[in-house]
Amino acid sequence: MVDRPNKPSALAATPGLQPQAQVTISHGNSRVSASLPSGESIEILLYGATVLSWKDASGDEKLWLSEGAKLDGTKAVRGGIPLVFPVFGTAPDHEATSKLPQHGFARNSRWEFLGKSTSESSSNSVKLDFGLSSENLDEAARQLWPYKFGLLYSVTLDRESLKTALVITNEGDVPFEFQTLLHTYFRIKDISSVQIAGLEDSPYVDKVDAAKAKTQSSDPVAFSGETDRVYTPAKGPSHPVVISEGGAAKFSIVRDNLDDVVVWNPWIDKAAGMGDFEPKDGWKNMVCAEAGAVSSWQKLEKGDAFEGAQTIYLK
Structure with missing residues (x-):
């Protein structure tokens, strides 16, 4: 081998790309998972585009998932x-919508995974996009709700937050009305020590008490029995709704164009009556705070679009 006097010297260290978020498709192409280099992760079931799991860097699960949940596409999760x-x-x-099943068909339909995107300036976030359109629906659902629409659902994992955003487009010639909701089940340790702030002095419909219209006191929401309420927070979507446990804040929810928040815990009897709710005392370990537009109907004319989102911050 000839020694060249002017050969280039080796670099002290070869510059490499920043570690990137990893995205995998598993379970027979039915689930999409993503993880950040720092350890945070999410898992989404294509049936319903349902977020099944959200873990922080230490592997601590933030969402409650019933042990009896059906994950095989036979019913909503x-x-x-x-x-x-x-x-x-x-x-x-x-x-x-009078003939539709409870909560509609989005959670009972298989969505398409449209791909991922990451920030060029940071490896600390990843966005996964999912789509559902009238063409994807089964014939039965199309018969029940014959409008042409497109749904784009984006799930963005960050080191300190999870954002879920839904864009609804009227792709037909006929206007339609709809309601929508992000039915988030939060994992907590003990419902008796949980409070939800940000709903003070707000009107709500109490579905446990004959759908009576009421007003929340100036205190945070606390739990001592079955709770099913549709709040329209007085301070608007951008004011955080904060879930605390034992006096310490755990989650902060900021909404965009979603005026309502449903607060739900089934308690003992309702949980016992749901076949897919396991364990039966799991009501102690979950609370739903659901950002949505449900207290009235949203109307989309031909070609119009509606966008709503929530960002959940870890505290």
Whole structure:
């Protein structure tokens, strides 16, 4: 080998790319997972585009998922973050959605995974996009709700937060009305020590008490029995709704264009009556604080779009 006097010297260290978020598709192409170099992770089931898991860097799970949840596409998932569209609950008096199953069809349909995107300036976030359109629905759902629409759902994992955003587009010639909700199940240790702030002095509908219209006191929401309330927070979507446990803040929810917050815990009897709610005392370890637009109907004309989002910050 000839020694060249002017050969380039080796670099002391070869510059490498920043570690990037890892995205994997598993379980027979039915789940998408993502993890950040720092350790945070999420897992989404394509059935319903349901977020099943959100863990911090230490592996601590932030979402409650029933041990009896059906993850095989036979029914909507009990836990995580199911998507409600185009109706909240049932609406027998609203002709367009009167025949739809509870909470509509978005959580019962298989979505497409549209891909991931990451920030060029940071390896600390990853966005996963999912799509559902009228063409993707089964024939039964199209018969029940014959409008042409497109849904784009984006799930963005950051080191300190999780953002879920939904864009709803009317792709047909006929206007339609809808409701939508991000049905987030938060994992907590003991519901008796949980309080939710940010709803003080706000009007709400008490679904446990014959759907009576009430007003929250100036105190945070606390739990001592079955709770099912639709709040319209007086301070608006940008004011944080904070879930605390034992006096320490755990989650802070900021909404964008979603005026309502549903607060739900089934307590003893309701949990016992749900076949997919396991363990039966799991109500002690979960609370739902659900950002949505459900107290009235949203209307989209031809070509119009609606966008709503929530960002959940870890405290």
